[in-house]
Amino acid sequence: MPKQKIVAGIDVGTTKVCTIVATQDSSGGLQVLGVGITPSRGLHKGMVVNVNEAKESIRESVQRAQQSSGTRIYSAYVGVTGRHIVSQNSKGVIAIPRNDRLVRPDDLRRVLDSARNVVIPSDRRILHAIPRQYALDGQVGVQNPVGMHGFRLDVETHIITAAVSSIQNLVKCIRGVGLEIDDLVLEALASGEAVLSPDEKEMGVILADIGGGTTDISVFKEGSIYHTSVLPVAGYQVTSDVALGLGLPFDIAESMKRKYADVTPHPAEEQDQAINIDNGHNISHAELCNIVRARMEETMRLILLEMPTSDYTQLAPAGLVLTGGSSSVPGLQELASETLRVPVRIGLPEGVYGITDVLSSPAYATGVGLVEWGTKGDGRQAGWSKTSPKDWNDANAAPWKKVLGLFKALVAKK
Ligand SMILES: Nc1ncnc2c1ncn2[C@@H]1O[C@H](COP(=O)(O)OP(=O)(O)OP(=O)(O)O)[C@@H](O)[C@H]1O
Ligand SMILES: [Mg+2]
Numbered sequence: 463m464p465k466q467k468i469v470a471g472i473d474v475g476t477t478k479v480c481t482i483v484a485t486q487d488s489s490g491g492l493q494v495l496g497v498g499i500t501p502s503r504g505l506h507k508g509m510v511v512n513v514n515e516a517k518e519s520i521r522e523s524v525q526r527a528q529q530s531s532g533t534r535i536y537s538a539y540v541g542v543t544g545r546h547i548v549s550q551n552s553k554g555v556i557a558i559p560r561n562d563r564l565v566r567p568d569d570l571r572r573v574l575d576s577a578r579n580v581v582i583p584s585d586r587r588i589l590h591a592i593p594r595q596y597a598l599d600g601q602v603g604v605q606n607p608v609g610m611h612g613f614r615l616d617v618e619t620h621i622i623t624a625a626v627s628s629i630q631n632l633v634k635c636i637r638g639v640g641l642e643i644d645d646l647v648l649e650a651l652a653s654g655e656a657v658l659s660p661d662e663k664e665m666g667v668i669l670a671d672i673g674g675g676t677t678d679i680s681v682f683k684e685g686s687i688y689h690t691s692v693l694p695v696a697g698y699q700v701t702s703d704v705a706l707g708l709g710l711p712f713d714i715a716e717s718m719k720r721k722y723a724d725v726t727p728h729p730a731e732e733q734d735q736a737i738n739i740d741n742g743h744n745i746s747h748a749e750l751c752n753i754v755r756a757r758m759e760e761t762m763r764l765i766l767l768e769m770p771t772s773d774y775t776q777l778a779p780a781g782l783v784l785t786g787g788s789s790s791v792p793g794l795q796e797l798a799s800e801t802l803r804v805p806v807r808i809g810l811p812e813g814v815y816g817i818t819d820v821l822s823s824p825a826y827a828t829g830v831g832l833v834e835w836g837t838k839g840d841g842r843q844a845g846w847s848k849t850s851p852k853d854w855n856d857a858n859a860a861p862w863k864k865v866l867g868l869f870k871a872l873v874a875k876k
Pocket of ligand 2: 828
C-alpha cells in the first residue's frame with residue numbers, strides 16, 4: 463500500500479496558534495487527522511515580537527496536533543502576515559529562441575525570472591511571484607503555454623515582498639521547535655484557498671480575513687490573485703475600544719465582546735439591557751454594540767481604501783467575503799453590505815473532512831487553507847515559483863559567510 467502523504471499547516475496568529483495535520487485520500491479529498499490550538503504569546507499585529515514566547519506557543523500547538531493525530535510532524539506550511547507585506551503586479555517578456563518555437567518548462571522559469579526583476583530594497587525579499595496569466599505572440603489569457611508554439615512569451619505576475627527580519631524571526635521560531643518549513647505562505651492567500659469558490663475568483667472578489675491583530679486583504683480576479691495588502695487593525699482594536707469606552711479591563715472587555723456584541727445596523731429601539739459583569743458592575747448592551755459597530759464599520763471602509771482602484775464593483779463583481787475570527791460577530795454581513803453596497807458573505811473554511819467540527823469557524827480559514835495549499839501545491843498554475851525558506855536564512859550573516867569562505871579557501875591553499 464502506498465504511504466500516505468501527511469501535510470501540516472501552522473497558522474501563527476496574533477491571538478492563537480493553530481496547527482492542522484491532514485492527509486490526501488486516493489480521490490484527492492483532504493482528511494484532517496489532528497488539530498492543535500493554543501493561545502499565542504509573543505506576537506503583535508501578526509509579527510513575532512518575542513521569539514521565546516512565540517516558540518513555546520508553537521511548540522504547544524504542534525504537540526497537541528501530534529497527539530490528536532497520532533502522527534509526527536517533521537515539516538509544515540507556515541502562514542505569514544504583517545504590515546511589512548507589500549505587493550505589486552509586474553510583467554516579464556522573453557523570446558523563444560529555438561527553431562521549433564516550442565515553449566518548454568524552462569522558458570516559464572526564464573519569463574518569470576524576468577518578471578521578478580523588480581527593484582526592491584535590500585532589507586526585503588520576494589515571498590511569492592505568482593504568474594497570473596501568459597500571452598503568446600500577443601494572444602492573452604493563456605493559462606499554461608508549455609507545449610504551444612510562439613516567438614514571444616509574456617507573463618503577468620503578482621509579486622509579494624516581505625521584510626527579511628520579520629520573516630527570519632518567524633523562521634527561527636519554527637526551526638526552534640525542530641520543524642522544517644515546506645513553504646512560507648501569505649496568510650491572505652491561504653485563507654483564499656479555504657473559503658473562496660473558483661467562480662468567485664474568476665469573476666473578481668475581495669477577501670478580508672479580520673483576525674486579532676491584522677486584517678489580511680486579497681483581491682482575486684480572472685482565477686488568480688490580483689492584489690494583496692495587510693491592515694494593522696482587527697479584533698484587538700475592537701476590544702481596546704470596548705475596554706476604553708466602558709472602563710473595563712482588557713480581558714473582561716474581550717469576553718463581553720465575544721458573548722454579547724451584535725453589529726446589526728439599525729437595531730430595534732427597544733429598552734436597553736444591562737449586562738452583569740463578573741466584578742459586580744453592569745454595562746449597557748446598546749453601548750457595547752455601538753462601540754463594536756463603529757469600529758467594524760470603520761474597518762469595512764479601510765478595506766475599500768486598500769483597493770487598487772476606486773471602482774471596486776467593477777473590480778470585484780462577486781463582492782466581499784469576510785472571514786477570520788472577528789467576522790463571527792453577529793450582524794456583520796448586514797453591516798458590511800449596507801456600508802459598502804456590495805454583496806457580502808461570511809466565509810467558513812471548506813474543502814476538508816474528518817475532525818472538522820472544531821474547524822468550522824472563520825477563525826480557522828488560514829489554518830485549513832495552509833494544508834490545502836500544501837496538497838494542491840504541485841498542481842498549481844504552471845511556472846509558479848515556490849518560496850525557498852533558505853532564502854530567508856542568511857541575509858544578515860552573508861558578509862560573515864563571505865569572510866568565512868575566504869578564510870577556508872586560504873586554509874585549503876596552505
Ligand atoms: N463572536 C465574536 N465577536 C467578535 N469578535 C470575535 C468573536 N469571536 C472571536 N472574535 C475575535 O476574533 C479575533 C481572533 O481572530 P483570529 O483567530 O482569526 O485571529 P488570529 O488569526 O489569531 O490573528 P491574526 O490573523 O490577526 O494574526 C479576536 O480579536 C477575537 O476577539
Ligand atoms: Mg489569522
